Amino acid sequence: MPEPTSPRGGRAGRGGGPGRARLLLRAVALGYLAALLVLPVGLVLWRTFAGGLGPVLSSLADHSVLHAFQITAIVAVAAVVLNTFFGLGVALLLARHRFAGKRALNALIDLPVAVSPVVVGLALILVYGRFAPVGSWLEGLGFQVIFSLPGMIIATVFVSLPLVVREVQPVLVEIGIDQEQAAWTLGAGRFTTFRRITLPAIRWALAYGVVLTLARAMGEFGAVAVVSGRLVDKTQTVTLLVEERFQNFDQVTAYATSCVMAVIAILTMIAINVLRPTSLAEKESA
């Protein structure tokens, strides 16, 4: 029975090679991706070096730029460390224990992803700002949160909160408790069991979660824009720098730093695409 051609391509091509429908779909999909992703990024990479390598390197060597990279690094790494500990702990709690309020905790973990970054910043100012309840108390102790690194770290922790938990939790559930119990009967205490048995079993999922968190942390803009006060050479991250330089018509620096972030992003994407299937395989081999 002859099959009518359809605009939706299908499996096993008939006759030789892919049909017209399939090629059309492919073209539309790739065209969309090109117009939205590839061309814009490509253009920026091209324009960055339009004036030669020199201006690019000298703008990147600017001390404010270097300082911004340093701030981003500190904030991102701090957020990753905090969220890794929190993420592992909560994942273990949710996967291995029963307790009152478990469903609520499980639902709350996803909350940060749905909150606008600017709202995150606002929320933190209202609690930790100089004239806010907790903030003023901390201020009295000489500890400034808002317009300072701690606030930026908390904001970054907020926006990337669920990432490690949600990668590790399903793997913990899948591998089940048998291996851990076997280790107990062989004499391993809880921490030893965690270190030698649980952690190796989730290492790829954990790595994936950490990479996602790092990428999210480095890319954060809205929340840190609000809580940092955007003080150049003090609390300015790379993302804040890009915006500030662009608004001040320093295109070269804006493009150059964007270029660096784009390269970092590409490395991240490669890492994600290596780690994602490995962590899925970890889940399936359970």
Place this chain on the structure above:
Amino acid sequence: MGIRAHNVCKSFGSFVALDNVSVDIPSGSLTALLGPSGGGKSTLLRVIAGLEVPDHGRIEIAGEDATALSPQSRGVGFVFQHYAAFKHLSVFRNVAFGLEIRKRPKDEIAKRVRELLELVHLDQFADRLPSQLSGGQRQRMALARALAVEPRVMLLDEPFGALDAKVRKELREWLRRLHDEVHVTTVFVTHDQEEAMEVADEIVVINNGLVEQVGRPDQLYDRPANDFVMGFLGPVTRIGGQMVRPHDIEVLRTPEDGSLRATVTRIVRLGFEVRVDLSIDGEDAWAQVTRAQASSDNLAEGETVWVRPIRPTGHPLHAVG
């Protein structure tokens, strides 16, 4: 190194898994906890191991009260139905795990692990990963791993349940031989009565959280404490309101004392034995006779025969263990 459970109770929510269970497992024996799924036998095993905490009751291992001890300190070797292999470690490292935890010197570990791998015939596979082994091999590795730390008792939770029939039979014999060599008090859980009868010195039948009977395989088979044990351990059929073993039925051509009239509905020849399906007063039953008897009596479908139990079974004089 015997095991004693005293009045153990365990519930999961409203489900009662163990209802005041007491068992006494002699030192050096190979005991089966036998029963249907969900009956409580795995729960009891895990309570003995310390992997479940009972609501009430006491556990004694080798004469010591172990109830408050963690699984780490009970000196039990535990083997899981799905092997619980440490997937990221080689076979060697798996077996060595317990010894590494105890910080034994490397050469001592290597020697002991090699010994054990030879014992379980896995010495060729020492550097492989568990994923490269078959199910049966993984379970042998798990046994070696548990034995490595010289446990006082060995507990096996449906150890052959995840394996296919042929491997299961092989490993059953192998477990028996291993026990004969190693002599550690061993308890294993199974729902397969053939397995329990073939392997164990003693069987504890557990159903619905209660101990139905304890005894040697032949005791349980020939003198079951109740209908449940009788039905679980071997084939049964009903004649005249009594539960009888099909091979304990006499099939006669003429009426005799205590015999009932029956019609042959079907005859199936299964190798040496012949299964005779009967209809007695509208109720279905069946008897197992030898080929010789079937042919000498000229049994055929539709014929009328008289049947009676060879020896009265009823309820035995022994109380439930």
Place this chain on the structure above:
Amino acid sequence: MGRGPGLGVGVATLWLSLVVLIPLAAVTLRAGENGWGGFWAAVTAPEAASALRLTLGAAVVVSIVDVVFGTLVAWVLVRDHFRGERVVEVLIDLPFALPTIVAGLVLLSLYGATSPLGIHLAYTRAGVVMALLFVTLPFVVRTVQPVLAELDPEMEDAAASLGAGRITTFRRIVLPNLLPAISAGAALSFARAISEFGSTVLISGNLPFKTQVAAVHIFGQIETDNVTGAAAVSTVLLVVALLVLVALDLLSRWGAKRA
């Protein structure tokens, strides 16, 4: 099984409260500072209302476009095989990995005033939509891909053997099975689109009543010290986001039932 989870739960709850719950509660409290009337006035103020309308409208449009193109891209990635497939696969994650402000810059350079293509979307709503399309691209693709890959090909074979052509098979067999995943992706897209800030800042030019999205509006209100107004609009966004989360939860149950 040894010590209970009590300490862990306590610590997790404390951390969550300090970082997430108390701050978010503070926003809703501040929004209600002037009572229900004050809240309503802040939310229906001309600039705020316009920003919210634009944001919600744009998010709906973006979600629909994402559904169509996201499903298409997922289809091509799963069912089609071509040179450079792996590269495209990796590319989909670009919006996750690239900072939003850089995304905005990147779009502006191609579609803004200095566009080599002659397309000028700066200061337009189309520009805002384009920015949102960029950041929401991966959501539908990544939710649909695994479901599509797992789809039992024998279902389509059965349909073909019963006389169904390609379109019919897609419409009646494939699409219904993808629906939970598509909806989940659309919900994620929508939630992301209403919250988006960084990528819209540059290309929109931040023109009130024209291209100012809710997040940018809130930012402006914070900067000009109208914190209560900012909190009010924030609360609206939070409520919408919560509804989306609930919808996602229901969708995942629906999807699980069909599995």
